[in-house]
Amino acid sequence: MNISMNALRALVRKDLILYFSNRRSLLITLLAPILIAAFFGSLFGAGNAKPSRIPIAVVDLDNSAVTGKIVAAMQADATLDVQPMAETAARELVLKGKMRAAVVFPANFGADASRAMFRNIDKPQVRIDYDPSQSITLQVVNGVLAQHIMKAVSQTMFSGDGANPPLASAREDVGKSAAMSETEKRDLLGLFDSVERVQTRFSLDKTTGAGTAGKGGMGGFELPFTTKAEAVMSNRDSKYNGYSQSFAGMSVQFILFMGIDLGVGLLLARRLGLWKRLRSAPISRSLLLLSAMASTTLIASLLMLCIYAAAIAFFGVRIEGSIAGFLGMVLSFGLLTATFGLLIAALGKTPEATRGLAVLATLLLVMLGGAWVPSFIFPEWLQTVSLAIPTRWAIDGLTAMTWRGLDFSAAIAPIAATLGFSLLFGAVAIWRFDWEE
Amino acid sequence: MLQANQLTKTYGDHTVVAGVSLHVTAGEIIGLLGPNGAGKTTTISMLCGLTPADSGTVVIDGKSMHDDINAAKRRIGLVPQDIALYETLSAIRNLETFGALYGLRGGELKQRAGDALEMVGLADRAGDKPATFSGGMKRRLNIACALVHNPDILLLDEPTVGIDPQSRNAIFDNLESLKARGKALIYTTHYMEEVERLCDRVVIMDHGRVIASDTLAGLYRQLPAAQSLTVELEGTVNVTALSREAGVKNVQQQNGRLIVGMDDLAATSAPVLAWLAARGHRVNHIASDRANLESLFLNLTGRQLRD
Numbered sequence: 171m172n173i174s175m176n177a178l179r180a181l182v183r184k185d186l187i188l189y190f191s192n193r194r195s196l197l198i199t200l201l202a203p204i205l206i207a208a209f210f211g212s213l214f215g216a217g218n219a220k221p222s223r224i225p226i227a228v229v230d231l232d233n234s235a236v237t238g239k240i241v242a243a244m245q246a247d248a249t250l251d252v253q254p255m256a257e258t259a260a261r262e263l264v265l266k267g268k269m270r271a272a273v274v275f276p277a278n279f280g281a282d283a284s285r286a287m288f289r290n291i292d293k294p295q296v297r298i299d300y301d302p303s304q305s306i307t308l309q310v311v312n313g314v315l316a317q318h319i320m321k322a323v324s325q326t327m328f329s330g331d332g333a334n335p336p337l338a339s340a341r342e343d344v345g346k347s348a349a350m351s352e353t354e355k356r357d358l359l360g361l362f363d364s365v366e367r368v369q370t371r372f373s374l375d376k377t378t379g380a381g382t383a384g385k386g387g388m389g390g391f392e393l394p395f396t397t398k399a400e401a402v403m404s405n406r407d408s409k410y411n412g413y414s415q416s417f418a419g420m421s422v423q424f425i426l427f428m429g430i431d432l433g434v435g436l437l438l439a440r441r442l443g444l445w446k447r448l449r450s451a452p453i454s455r456s457l458l459l460l461s462a463m464a465s466t467t468l469i470a471s472l473l474m475l476c477i478y479a480a481a482i483a484f485f486g487v488r489i490e491g492s493i494a495g496f497l498g499m500v501l502s503f504g505l506l507t508a509t510f511g512l513l514i515a516a517l518g519k520t521p522e523a524t525r526g527l528a529v530l531a532t533l534l535l536v537m538l539g540g541a542w543v544p545s546f547i548f549p550e551w552l553q554t555v556s557l558a559i560p561t562r563w564a565i566d567g568l569t570a571m572t573w574r575g576l577d578f579s580a581a582i583a584p585i586a587a588t589l590g591f592s593l594l595f596g597a598v599a600i601w602r603f604d605w606e607e
Numbered sequence: 608m609l610q611a612n613q614l615t616k617t618y619g620d621h622t623v624v625a626g627v628s629l630h631v632t633a634g635e636i637i638g639l640l641g642p643n644g645a646g647k648t649t650t651i652s653m654l655c656g657l658t659p660a661d662s663g664t665v666v667i668d669g670k671s672m673h674d675d676i677n678a679a680k681r682r683i684g685l686v687p688q689d690i691a692l693y694e695t696l697s698a699i700r701n702l703e704t705f706g707a708l709y710g711l712r713g714g715e716l717k718q719r720a721g722d723a724l725e726m727v728g729l730a731d732r733a734g735d736k737p738a739t740f741s742g743g744m745k746r747r748l749n750i751a752c753a754l755v756h757n758p759d760i761l762l763l764d765e766p767t768v769g770i771d772p773q774s775r776n777a778i779f780d781n782l783e784s785l786k787a788r789g790k791a792l793i794y795t796t797h798y799m800e801e802v803e804r805l806c807d808r809v810v811i812m813d814h815g816r817v818i819a820s821d822t823l824a825g826l827y828r829q830l831p832a833a834q835s836l837t838v839e840l841e842g843t844v845n846v847t848a849l850s851r852e853a854g855v856k857n858v859q860q861q862n863g864r865l866i867v868g869m870d871d872l873a874a875t876s877a878p879v880l881a882w883l884a885a886r887g888h889r890v891n892h893i894a895s896d897r898a899n900l901e902s903l904f905l906n907l908t909g910r911q912l913r914d
Binding site: 176177179180181183184187188191192441442443444446447448449450451452453 | 652655656657676677678680681683685687688689690691692693695696700703704705707708709710711712752753
């Protein structure tokens with residue numbers, strides 16, 4: 171037993187010295203995940219960063235008071251970065267990808283829209299030219315347009331500004347309509363009468379400075395509600411930090427790459443005859459594998475702690491949840507890395523061929539595990555499938571202990587799953603390991 | 608000290624080692640000689656417990672290796688054919704790592720590691736990494752790593768491959784020194800010169816079998832002639848007629864070369880050349896040699912040792 175412990179210590183110490191003495195490799199292993207996580211974190215909502223506004227071109231061929239109000243309202247909208255311009259220029263900029271969309275108000279839009287307010291005929295058409303690679307923009311622009319057009323047009327209808335031409339025109343159209351029954355005509359004209367009474371009162375209020383005009387007056391149709399968005403965090407004082415998600419993903423990815431190095435290193439050691447020398451010593455095969463597992467678990471855990479130290483120091487990531495749970499995740503993922511490396515060594519034949527296949531397998535694991543984009547945006551079927559991927563559990567566990575701020579109980583399932591996969595990988599590795607040089 | 612009896616190893620349909628028996632005693636070097644693929648490395652692997660034999664036994668001082676494999680391993684030092692070192696670990700760290708596998712620790716480990724480096728003449732490079740060493744220095748360190756636990760038996764699998772003559776001589780000096788200290792050494796090689804210089808006894812292997820085993824003098828006695836005359840000539844010689852000439856022990860002809868075995872080169876070579884000239888054979892080149900393991904192997908197998 172003493173000889174075994176002595177040998178185990180010597181082998182682990184040797185691996186640690188070999189790994190940490192290669193400063194350049196160590197630096198790359200640490201810097202690569204930090205830099206890439208910083209990049210992804212900044213893309214996916216880092217801390218207090220404001221979302222960028224969507225660049226939109228507006229072409230106003232009407233130049234009416236109504237379209238003027240709509241354009242002004244769009245320019246004031248925090249979602250959009252609106253630039254009025256000529257139609258050809260707008261289309262060219264969309265084509266070049268400089269603008270996400272161009273909104274074109276046709277001539278006579280204001281009058282036609284007001285007339286169409288109460289009738290389902292002759293609606294003017296607003297054309298939206300959009301970049302097909304940015305199709306989500308279309309939905310945003312549609313929503314914003316609907317809000318501002320309804321407000322501006324209804325305001326015009328109800329305010330009576332401009333000697334009330336829209337209402338007079340609408341009354342005339344209804345009177346001439348052959349399609350409407352007398353009852354419908356009577357009801358609509360009654361509505362117009364009511365509107366006219368309101369407009370008259372509004373005009374008097376404006377003159378005297380009292381009534382509705384004094385309180386903001388005829389504002390047109392408004393959204394009948396407001397929203398208050400609140401990020402759900404366990405700690406109300408903390409804020410979501412996109413870096414927490416990206417650091418979980420990138421640390422998992424690059425530490426798994428380190429596991430590949432272990433596997434390929436074992437194959438190289440076998441080729442160099444080192445396994446022959448080690449196995450000629452009075453130690454068991456299982457002790458040799460155990461030493462490789464122990465040293466890799468230690469190295470992987472230390473690397474992850476270093477990466478998270480950088481995340482905490484420079485990117486505001488915080489362990490909002492259980493520290494014990496976080497450390498448990500780090501250690502269990504370290505073990506997973508070690509057994510993954512052993513599995514690679516067991517299934518691989520030559521170092522050269524194995525490295526390529528192992529990189530491919532790792533990229534698939536991290537991609538499906540949600541290291542590149544969070545798994546919650548996967549399709550539902552893929553979310554279910556990814557439960558069979560160990561990296562999914564590791565990333566979920568790390569994010570649960572960081573930005574989600576959950577307690578230790580939330581770490582138990584990810585730790586257990588990660589250990590379960592480690593056991594599986596380790597068992598297959600021991601079963602398939604080719605000891606003969 | 609070490610006795611191997613009827614060791615056999617088969618991979619699939621291919622029998623790599625077929626009933627090999629050999630022994631080595633304290634203060635003795637035996638050479639395991641054979642061409643590439645003869646089964647030398649597999650035999651060494653079975654002797655040091657790396658590869659289990661399909662049949663046969665390895666006994667060390669009367670105890671079967673299988674009864675206590677770890678006890679047997681502690682008495683054996685293996686020098687693999689490859690340079691099995693951690694290139695980026697210092698020489699002394701390499702030795703300490705391998706020494707610790709045998710239960711050495713603390714001051715004793717440091718002392719043994721230092722002694723092993725001293726033995727192979729690398730004490731002044733203890734802190735340097737093998738990556739900075741020459742091929743010969745790496746080979747010497749490769750041997751030192753097998754010595755760090757002070758084994759009684761040293762198994763060396765072609766330990767001088769690819770090194771310069773100076774380093775080779777340094778290694779030979781080390782091995783002779785170990786022999787003088789009472790170690791038992793088994794030395795595999797396909798270089799007959801190494802065996803002739805180092806070994807007390809020689810075991811010749813071919814196709815997994817022992818085809819000859821004796822002292823050098825005993826092996827040479829198996830040869831039909833002590834010396835040979837090799838003649839490159841044109842035309843086909845009547846080998847039977849030449850064999851009947853006085854002093855000629857045997858004659859072989861292949862690929863335009865005539866090899867004439869004789870016991871007295873000075874007395875026999877001139878009549879042989881005159882005999883050839885009298886029969887119109889134009890001689891292009893003449894060389895003489897004394898009997899060696901190469902010719903013994905050729906005689907036993909009909910093939911060159913390095914084919």
